Amino acid sequence: MASLKALKMRITSVKSTQKITKAMKMVAAAKLRRAQEAAEAARPYSERMASVMASLGATVQVGPESPRLLAGTGKDQVHLLVIASSERGLAGGFNTNIARLARKKMESLLAAGKTVKLLFVGKKARAPFMRTHKELIIGYLDQSHIKNVAFADAKVIADEVTTRYEAGEFDVAHLFFARFRSALVQEPTEIQIIPAALPALGTTDVAVAKDAVPAAVEYEPDEEAILAELLPRNLAVQVFRALLENAASEQGSRMTAMDNATRNAGDMINKLTITYNRTRQAAITKELIEIISGAEAL
Amino acid sequence: MADLLNFELVSPERLLSSGQVAMVVVPGSEGDFGVLPGHAPMMSTIRPGAISIYEADSNTLTRRIFVDGGFAEVNDKGLTILAESATPVTDLDPARIAVDLVAARAAKDEVAIARFEAMQAAIVN
Structure with a gap:
C-alpha cells in the first residue's frame, strides 16, 4: 500500500488538475456564448446570399460559358479536401471526429483511383495525416493568431483555394468542419464548395416567400457578370460560416470534455481520500496493537 | 401602400442596419440609382462608394454610409444591400x-x- 505521504501528494496533484479543468470549462463556456452570438449575427448575410444565389440559379443556365467556379473544370480527377480544425487541443473528440470524417472521404476517393490533396486550416487535424499521408498535404493555414473569426480571415482561405483552383491544381473541393448543433452535439460535416452547388429555388425561407410573387428581375450589369462576382463571395461566405460553426463547436466540445474531466477528478479525489483515511486508521490501529501487546508482555 | 421602403444593410459579420426609409441612393457599378418604395425587382453590383439614406422623406438626406462594394437586391419586400464592410461617411x-x-x-x-x-x-x- 502506498505511504500516507505519497497518497497526500496524489490528492493535492489531482486537486490542482481539477482546478485547471474547471477553469478551462468556465473559459470555454464564456467563449462558447460569444462564438454562438457571432454565428447568429452572421446568419442574415448568408441567408440573403443563399436567396440571391437561388434566384440567380433559376435564371442562369449552367453551360461551358459559365464561370468555372460554377461549371467546374469538366473533370473529376483531383480532389482537394479543405480540413478546418482548431489550433488547440483538449477539446474532446472535436478534432478527431473531423479528421476521421476527412480520412474516410480521402480513403474512398483514393480507392476510386482519384488524386487527393489536403489543405489544412488549423493544425490539430493535420497531425494524424502528417504521419500517414504526408505527401498529399499541399498546405497549412495557421489560424493561431486569430482570436475571433472575422470575415477577412475566411476571405484569405477562400482566396487561397480559388488561386489554387485557377491554377488548375484540383477539380473538386470539399470543406470539412464540425457543424454546431448544441453544446453537447457537434456534427462533423462535409460540403462541396467547388464547383458551387446552386441552391434550388425554394430551399430557403426567403426564396419561398419570393416564389409567391414571380417577378421579372432586372439585372445590372447582367446575370453572368453578377454571378461571376457573386461566386467568389459565396465561397468566402461558406468558409466563413464553417469557421464560425467550427469555433462554436470547438468551445462546446471543450466545455463538455472539461466538465467530464472535472467530474472524473472529483471522483478520483473521493476515492483517494477514502484510501488515505483507511491507511491512516490502519497505521493507528497497528500502533495501538503494538503498544497493547507490549504492555501485555510485561 | 406605405410610403416607406424596407431597407437592410448586411455585412458578413452582422446585420448592420435595418429599418424603414423613404429613399436610398445606391452607387451601382453602372451608375447610381435611387430606390423608392415600390421599385421594380432588380439586382446590381455596387462599386465602392457612399450609400445615401433618406430616412424621413426623399428630400432630406439623413445618413451616408461608405461601402466597399457588394450587392444590392430589390424585391417586393424591399432593398437589401450585401456589403463586405461599411463605415458611416462621418467616421x-x-x-x-x-x-x-x-x-x-x-x-x-x-x-x-x-x-x-x-x-x-x-x-x-
Missing part, C-alpha cells in the same frame, strides 16, 4: 485616407487606389 478620416492613397499609388494597387479615391469623393460630396 472616415480624410487625413488618413490621403496618406493611404499615396501609399496605394506608390504600390500601384489599383483596387486600393479606386477605393480610397471613392472615399475621398464620398467625403467631398
